[in-house]
Amino acid sequence: MSCIYPIGGGKGGIGKSFIAANLGVLLAKQGNQVVLVDLDLGGANLHTFTGMTNVKTGMEAFLDKSVKNLKEVVVPTNIHNLSIISSVNCSMEIANLSAAQKNKVINALVKLPYEYVLLDLGAGTNYNTLDFFLSSYEGIIALTPEPTSVENAFKFIKALYFRKVKQVLGQNDFKLYSQQVEMNSNALEVTSQVIDTVLEKDPEKGEILLQELQKFKFKFIINQFRKTVGTKLGEKIEKVCNKHFYSEFQFLGNVCYDERVHDSIFSKNIFVNKYSYSVSAIDLSHIVIKLQGNRESSSPHTLGRYERL
Ligand SMILES: Nc1ncnc2c1ncn2[C@@H]1O[C@H](COP(=O)(O)OP(=O)(O)OP(=O)(O)O)[C@@H](O)[C@H]1O
Ligand SMILES: [Mg+2]
Helix, strand or coil: CCEEEEEECCCCCCCHHHHHHHHHHHHHHCCCCEEEEEECCCCCCHHHHCCCCCCCCCHHHHHCCCCCCHHHHCEECCCCCEEEECCCCCCHHHHCCCHHHHHHHHHHHCCCCCCEEEEEECCCCCHHHHHHHHCCCCCEEEECCCHHHHHHHHHHHHHHHHHHHHHHHCHHHHHHHHHCCCCCCCCCHHHHHHHHHHHHHCHHHHHHHHHHHHCCEEEEEEEEECCCCCCCHHHHHHHHHHHHCCCEEEEEEEEECCCHHHHHHHCCCCHHHHCCCCHHHHHHHHHHHHHHHHHHHCCHHHCCCCCCC
């Protein structure tokens, strides 16, 4: 069964594509069949992180129905065991997917014959991005230690939760319950208040909602970490999230800031290959060990299971 990891986060430029590409390479180097999928349809650049310049086919051919099967647009990279579905040739029109197209992509992703499928998502909290993220129980949230990024990560988690609660309850029920709590507050507690209200007013529905939320095992990575920042930031965020939300949150680790990331992109070399002994590359390899540890101890139920939205 494939393991699907969407990589998202509210903010732009935090390193989602960098993390996706480099984790992909490390997993591939261990002998796993890995495919990277660029789902940042309006700002695709995952191909550049893997050193590719001329990508002939990709997501656009699947979306405009030139090919039937998503498998047909998978392109090998020059790294053994690592392939990519690029979105570099997607037009602006294609980038704004309809709900039907989004579901088509999600349903096709689960059928890809790879051990690991890594989804590189765009910034922001638009519905397509949230739905791509929520279509696996094992999403990875990227952030940097800056307060603005931490704030956006919380906003992203809140948006994910509201989207999921809305999906499970249906539009009308959601409105009813959400009106009963302080919707104008930005506090994290609001999210759990909606769920608590459902549990109280309609225990049967509340139970279904709770069970659905408890299937999620969100993970997060602090990228561009600098020694000057409190080293316990990740643990603190993990604690806050586990307290306020009904899903499990796991801090996977910090990835140090390294000037050479910039150089590796310019020279079209993948960072973990060119600077394999750097602190940041070692940080990333520790994250891979954690992910693989999770995989061994997880039930098949939670491993990248996709469902129709
Ligand atoms: N650990 C790091 N150390 C130093 N620089 C980094 C690191 N991670 C990412 N960067 C820099 O940050 C830039 C943004 O990274 P990246 O493109 O992966 O972010 P993103 O979240 O995918 O952005 P977008 O939202 O635009 O897709 C990169 O060009 C790279 O130079
Ligand atoms: Mg990106």
